[in-house]
Amino acid sequence: MKTFSLGGVHPADNKISCDAAIENFPIPETAYISMSQHLGAPAEPIVAVGDKVKVGQLIANASGFISAPVHSSVSGTVKAIDTIKDLAGNPCKAVVITVEGDEWVDTIDRSDAIVKEIKLDSKEIIAKIQECGVVGLGGATFPTNVKLSPPPGKKAEFLIINAAECEPYLTSDYRVLVEMPEQVLIGASIMMKALNVTQGFIGIEENKPKAIEILNKYASAYPQIKVVVLKKKYPQGGEKQLIDAVVGRRVPSKGLPIDTGAVVQNVGTALAVYEAVQKNKPLFEGILTVTGQCSNVQKNYKHRVGTPISKIIEVTGGIPENAAKVISGGPMMGKAMANLDAPTLKGSSSVLYLTEDQTKRKEESNCIRCGKCVSACPMGLEPYLLNKLSKVARWDDAEAHFIYDCIECGCCQFTCPAYIPLLDSIRFGKAKVMGIMRSRPKK
Amino acid sequence: MSTTIIFTVVSLSLLGLLLAVVLYFVAQKFKVEEDPRIDIVEALMPGANCGGCGQAGCRAFAEACTKAENLDSLYCPVGGNPVMQKIAGALGFEVAEKAPMVAVVRCAGSCDKRPKTNVYDGAASCAIMSALYPGDTGCKYGCLGKGDCINACNFGAISMDPATGLPVVDDEKCTACGACVKACPKGVIELRNKGPKSRRVFVSCINKDKGGVARKACTAACIGCGKCAKVCPFGAITVENNVAYIDFNKCKLCTKCVAECPTGAIHAVNFPPRPPKPAAAPAAPAAAPAEPAPVAVPVAEKKEA
Numbered sequence: 019m020k021t022f023s024l025g026g027v028h029p030a031d032n033k034i035s036c037d038a039a040i041e042n043f044p045i046p047e048t049a050y051i052s053m054s055q056h057l058g059a060p061a062e063p064i065v066a067v068g069d070k071v072k073v074g075q076l077i078a079n080a081s082g083f084i085s086a087p088v089h090s091s092v093s094g095t096v097k098a099i100d101t102i103k104d105l106a107g108n109p110c111k112a113v114v115i116t117v118e119g120d121e122w123v124d125t126i127d128r129s130d131a132i133v134k135e136i137k138l139d140s141k142e143i144i145a146k147i148q149e150c151g152v153v154g155l156g157g158a159t160f161p162t163n164v165k166l167s168p169p170p171g172k173k174a175e176f177l178i179i180n181a182a183e184c185e186p187y188l189t190s191d192y193r194v195l196v197e198m199p200e201q202v203l204i205g206a207s208i209m210m211k212a213l214n215v216t217q218g219f220i221g222i223e224e225n226k227p228k229a230i231e232i233l234n235k236y237a238s239a240y241p242q243i244k245v246v247v248l249k250k251k252y253p254q255g256g257e258k259q260l261i262d263a264v265v266g267r268r269v270p271s272k273g274l275p276i277d278t279g280a281v282v283q284n285v286g287t288a289l290a291v292y293e294a295v296q297k298n299k300p301l302f303e304g305i306l307t308v309t310g311q312c313s314n315v316q317k318n319y320k321h322r323v324g325t326p327i328s329k330i331i332e333v334t335g336g337i338p339e340n341a342a343k344v345i346s347g348g349p350m351m352g353k354a355m356a357n358l359d360a361p362t363l364k365g366s367s368s369v370l371y372l373t374e375d376q377t378k379r380k381e382e383s384n385c386i387r388c389g390k391c392v393s394a395c396p397m398g399l400e401p402y403l404l405n406k407l408s409k410v411a412r413w414d415d416a417e418a419h420f421i422y423d424c425i426e427c428g429c430c431q432f433t434c435p436a437y438i439p440l441l442d443s444i445r446f447g448k449a450k451v452m453g454i455m456r457s458r459p460k461k
Numbered sequence: 462m463s464t465t466i467i468f469t470v471v472s473l474s475l476l477g478l479l480l481a482v483v484l485y486f487v488a489q490k491f492k493v494e495e496d497p498r499i500d501i502v503e504a505l506m507p508g509a510n511c512g513g514c515g516q517a518g519c520r521a522f523a524e525a526c527t528k529a530e531n532l533d534s535l536y537c538p539v540g541g542n543p544v545m546q547k548i549a550g551a552l553g554f555e556v557a558e559k560a561p562m563v564a565v566v567r568c569a570g571s572c573d574k575r576p577k578t579n580v581y582d583g584a585a586s587c588a589i590m591s592a593l594y595p596g597d598t599g600c601k602y603g604c605l606g607k608g609d610c611i612n613a614c615n616f617g618a619i620s621m622d623p624a625t626g627l628p629v630v631d632d633e634k635c636t637a638c639g640a641c642v643k644a645c646p647k648g649v650i651e652l653r654n655k656g657p658k659s660r661r662v663f664v665s666c667i668n669k670d671k672g673g674v675a676r677k678a679c680t681a682a683c684i685g686c687g688k689c690a691k692v693c694p695f696g697a698i699t700v701e702n703n704v705a706y707i708d709f710n711k712c713k714l715c716t717k718c719v720a721e722c723p724t725g726a727i728h729a730v731n732f733p734p735r736p737p738k739p740a741a742a743p744a745a746p747a748a749a750p751a752e753p754a755p756v757a758v759p760v761a762e763k764k765e766a
Contacts, residue, residue: 106594107578107601356579356594379582442584446592 019224020266021249022259025396027429029252029350031225032186035309035316040193042320043306044333045117049092049324050102050361051077053111056153057160058084063113069096074123074300077113080148086161087151088113091302091322093121105327105346107356115324126299132200133296136208143212143295150294151364152301155286156180156255157347159365162287166212168276175279176217177210178264179288181233182248182255184223185348188368190305191285193318195222195229198289199236205288206243208295213281218243221264223250252350253427257282259396271423301364306330310371312338324361330369331358342374349376350428380437391430391440397423401430401440408447417451424448498527498552505547506540511615513538513638532556539616539636561655562637564619564630568604568649569665569726571625575600575679591646599678602668604628604649613644632659632731654709659731662712662719664689666726669702676724683726689718 053060061078071077071090078088094117102112122128138146148163168174179202183191195202202220210218220237222230224247233245246264253259258269260282267278275282283291286305293299301323308317314335321330327346331337337344345352347367354377391401399420407416424444431441502523510518514537516525526535532554537544542558549556581590581597587609595601606626611619618634619641621627628641632655642650653663664683668675672684685703697711698718705727707718719729 108595109601354579356597377582439584442589442593443586446586446589449592 019247019249020263021251022254022262022396023268024262024398025394025429026251026253026259027394027432028250029186029432031250032311033189033192033225034187034311034313035307035318036189036192036226038189038193038316038318040197040305040318040320043322043325043330045092045120045322046325046329047117048097048326049090049094049115049117049322050326051088051091051113051115051324052102052104052361052363053078053088053113054104055088055159055323055363055365056086056151057158058082058086060111061085061088063099063111065096065099065113067096067098070094071096071115072121072123074126074302076300080151080161084161084164086153087149087300089151089300089302090115091324092117094118103357103360105353105355105357105360112324112361127297132204134200134204136204136211136295138295140212140214143208146295147212147291150290150298150300152287152290152294153364154284155290155304155365155367156257156284157351157365157367159363162283162291165281165283166209168213168281172276173279174213174215174276174281176215176219176265176281177206177213178260178280178282179206179218179220179243180255180257180260180282180284181220181222181226181229182260182263183226183285184250184252184255185350185352186252187309187370188307188348189309190307190318190367192226192229194285194289194305195226196232199229199232201292202285202288203233203236203240203243204296205290205292206283207240208291209281209283209288210242215281216242219264220245221248221254221260222246223248223254225250253396253425253429256396256425256427258425271420304362304364304366306362306366307368307370308334309368310338310341310373311376312340312373313371314338321362321366323364323366326359326361327355327369328358330362334369338371340373341371343372343377345370345372350432351426379439382438383436385436385438388435390433390435394429394433396427396429397425399424401444402438404444404447405438405440408443408450411450413447413451413454416447417455421448421451422455496524496527499523501551502526502548505544505551506537507544509539509615509636509638511539511636511638511640513636513640526552538562538638541636562652563632563635563655563659563661564610564637564639564641564650565653565661565663566604566610566628566630566649567651567663567665567667568602568627568647569681569728570598570600570603570679571627571681574681575603587644588646600668600670600675600682602647602649602670603666603679604645605647609644609646610641610650613640615640656709656714656731660714660729661709661731662714662716662727662729663707663709664705664726665728667704669704671703675703681724681726683722684724686723688721688723689727692717692721 059082062081063078065077072093075090077090080087092115094115097116098114101109104110144163144166152162153159206218237243237245248263257275261278261280262268269275269278290301303320306319306321344355346355385402395401404421426445428441503520506519508519514522516522545556575598577597578599579597585607587605587607590605596605604627610628616634616636618631619628622629637652666683668682675682676684683704685700687700689705690698690700695711695713697708699706716729719727
């Protein structure tokens with residue numbers, strides 16, 4: 019069985035919510051639809067206070083090449099266009115909509131019938147994906163249409179669907195694969211057509227036997243798409259790691275996946291692409307896992323974008339008594355929520371409760387030069403050194419040691435026996451160095 | 462045996478002599494003319510090499526002094542006026558006395574005034590914390606309390622007050638080198654006029670949020686109401702971006718604004734304690750009851766509403 023060649027760690031699986039079928043989360047009374055739901059420039063609202071909007075109606079335009087339009091996830095009246103606080107507490111612009119009923123835009127095909135035939139051509143597909151505001155749902159929320167348009171001089175050779183879901187606890191992609199395998203496969207075919215490639219892979223980890231079985235069953239009808247079962251290892255879902263695992267090619271330092279001829283898209287993105295292209299449905303819903311060992315419930319919800327997290331917590335019976343942190347995303351790369359009133363975004367993947375035992379940082383001691391962080395780093399970096407260089411602000415040296423290649427997966431910190439907060443300082447150093455690199459005049 | 466020794470000594474001596482001659486001419490040829498005054502000036506410097514003057518170190522400052530036409534734009538904050546006088550004397554310049562400066566922490570958001578909204582347990586560094594998120598309180602402008610300024614200070618002038626969770630500057634030790642100003646990712650620390658007898662008045666808040674938002678996050682916040690600007694007889698106060706700023710060059714330390722501020726965001730430090738009741742005095746009561754005002758701790762912990 020294949021996996022990526024460098025580093026990696028084995029955190030406990032904890033896919034507790036894997037058997038919970040996807041349920042529709044009730045529509046909130048008020049939806050707060052953020053304008054910064056994607057990587058890049060925030061969208062520009064085009065509605066005014068008092069406007070009536072329907073589900074799926076465009077409410078904000080993309081404001082640049084790397085940007086994405088935003089659609090209303092509810093029907094009702096625009097109450098305000100205001101600054102709200104996001105999960106971290108940073109201010110962001112949002113359209114606040116008071117919900118009245120659930121009236122959808124007529125153009126959206128709401129039937130359950132699976133549309134297999136792809137009518138649009140490559141350019142039309144990419145335009146449609148852009149129009150529907152589809153962004154990468156693997157975490158980075160990079161606009162999908164940009165990823166499907168390789169820069170001049172670069173040629174895509176194959177598409178990889180990322181079904182690794184290597185983060186512990188998260189099960190949203192898994193549920194999508196189990197419940198909607200055909201849609202994902204059609205979504206993949208659409209993207210392959212858009213990219214003009216004839217080869218597709220679905221990279222999935224061995225710890226999801228049920229999904230593998232279902233995928234294999236349906237994939238037989240799609241001879242161009244091959245299901246590749248991978249050995250379980252974190253961070254297999256990292257773009258660069260997945261390419262290495264599936265086709266054995268390494269993305270060069272400072273390079274992009276397209277340099278290896280690969281385009282990687284998440285399972286959720288494939289579903290969103292299917293819905294956008296075949297059903298004309300913009301991206302305004304997402305699958306979100308509510309889980310945790312201390313959690314009262316284990317659920318997978320289809321939520322409307324803009325539902326306040328506090329509402330999800332309330333409906334699922336409140337924050338469990340012994341929960342110490344509420345995390346958005348998985349325990350490895352997810353972020354603790356500083357503001358529970360923040361709304362869900364297109365890329366929201368979970369509400370994860372962790373106990374104090376699980377989150378408490380142990381007391382830091384001295385580096386014993388064991389080298390565990392070096393062998394765990396999937397990018398082949400030297401975390402102990404980057405940590406030191408960041409601490410003393412030696413940015414030139416940090417750059418010479420490839421700090422910009424860090425993918426912030428947290429393997430080094432996870433494996434450190436001295437509990438040194440390696441990732442904290444490396445992430446800080448990386449941001450500094452990237453800033454310095456960007457400020458240099460381009461050659 | 463003896464011939465070997467004699468031969469060795471003689472040949473080595475000759476070689477030494479020859480090389481000495483070569484070295485002498487090389488030294489003449491490649492001689493670097495350096496202003497001898499640089500050494501003199503450097504000897505007068507404090508030697509902290511803190512970079513507070515804006516130069517790379519004390520020698521670089523000394524070099525800049527010897528090259529400069531006058532010393533107006535050069536100032537060693539650590540040595541202060543005495544050192545500048547000496548340097549001016551050595552170089553034959555005249556130098557005007559500069560008012561001594563001091564680092565001022567412009568945040569009064571102690572734990573009771575600015576309640577925590579979440580718990581931060583990451584690496585103990587303000588820089589890392591501020592790169593991650595706005596902070597563990599409702600105010601995204603204020604002090605994070607992780608002590609980057611303390612680590613940056615070469616003179617041991619800053620310490621953390623465990624009661625308030627805010628850094629405290631020791632007026633005596635602070636040299637106004639500005640290292641803490643650079644270290645603070647939030648820009649909370651400002652170099653201000655030390656003032657006569659270390660008395661000074663400043664707005665201890667940099668929150669740019671609208672009044673209501675700022676007040677909700679912190680009861681000691683400046684809400685940008687502008688009352689202080691109206692009451693100031695010297696036009697020293699400006700309100701911009703919902704926060705007041707006192708220009709220390711214009712401020713005459715009348716402390717009228719201190720009494721006017723509804724949130725107590727304006728601090729007057731090192732003023733002698735006044736009787737609690739206003740006795741029709743022109744200099745308004747700073748309303749600092751019995752507190753004997755330890756150095757740099759705000760006296761004006763006044764009215765809570």
